[in-house]
Amino acid sequence: MSQAFQGAESHGFVGEEFLTWLWFKWETEGGEFTLTGGRIVGIAIDDFLTFAAQTEDETEQTLRRGLPTRTAEARTALRQGHRLRKARLLLAEGERQWTATIDAPTLSLSGVKLPEDAEECESEMDRTADRAANWLALHEIVQALYRMFLKERLHPDYQSTGAEAQANWMAR
């Protein structure tokens, strides 16, 4: 791997902080985000999440099915200061809804479920174009949310403002 592309190793924690921040925003502010250009999207954490181990010797914990964010195990992990490593998200914009699992250190998506094909799709070409548009929209939403997070995270006062608020939420 070239020197310029070591970001998953050197900055994987940023992805983990991003995913944990999404959970924090979802629980404390309802999960609705107004993106650049006025687009309004909603997010929620679905039925799968994995907490990052804080050291290489620790075990990684995965919670799946049901409502894992509501479990005592999840709250304990947050109180112990664990970040999210992976989570399955529900994302919605208007009538369109996606589900996707985000791997935080690489920001890669897997298990993507796109919205249903639009009713006006009459040909295979229409359907292909519709799916491509939905893929692109999903990517744009994740990118825009990540950008929002970075704007807050990279602010010089972050540690005494956003980080403290999130720490209080994690300690609840």
Add this chain to the structure above:
Amino acid sequence: MPFFWQGKIVDPRNDEFAEHLSLQRFRTIENAASEEVSIGWVTPADPTGDNFSTEDLDGGVGTWLRLRIDKKSMPMKWLQIHRDAAEKARGKKLSAKERRELKDDLMDQLLPRVLPTITLVDALLFEERKTVLLFATSKSAKEAFTKLFFETFSLQLEPGDPLQAGLNSDLSNDDKHALERVNPIRWPNTTLEGGPSKPVTVPRPVIQKAPEPKDEALEGAEDAVVEESVVTDDVIAADEPQAAVEEPVAEATAQEPEPTEIESLENEA
């Protein structure tokens, strides 16, 4: 799934771009008599790979690339049925050599009649941002796409990550610079009595480089090079006591809600 490249790519608006694709176009294996895979470019308008025109590649916001993967494989059930029939006729099991011969015969007979499975993988290429968005998440699709992209444009695609995603966004230069130098936040472990209560920044993880091939003359010298982590001015030393031993999360509570399955997986170091 975003991928990035470094270097210059042929302008997608030029015919030369389509010519590059056509050199690696999809070639059919419909009538092939052996098990094989064919991977190549097609266009959204023509899935055969016979025609490439610049207009067909226009995806509006970017350049629309489409990869076709055809795979022809022998249905194993057929093989099993024929082997069972041969063994029944002989009244005894076939030897390994006989099984191999039977398989080769069946492949010759049946494969020309087997239709390949077809997979189409779409992607949008953004020339100015040096980014490709792949509309697939499977490992095989990612590998096939990055390999064909390299064979076509001699450019190595690298998968996205939190650093690249930030650097390729419209963040200000100051923010991009801050992102390159940012250090992790350590969230307090509030389950410990008297433990830290405020988040602190800590140094970034150390990146382990792969050991260089050993030079005989240097044998016995350092085995591996370890790059120092970047510690910048914004690192605030943790003045609060650190957790001595952290309890595993799953053991920290006795409650186990009914619908949720818990797994503790060994961390893949």
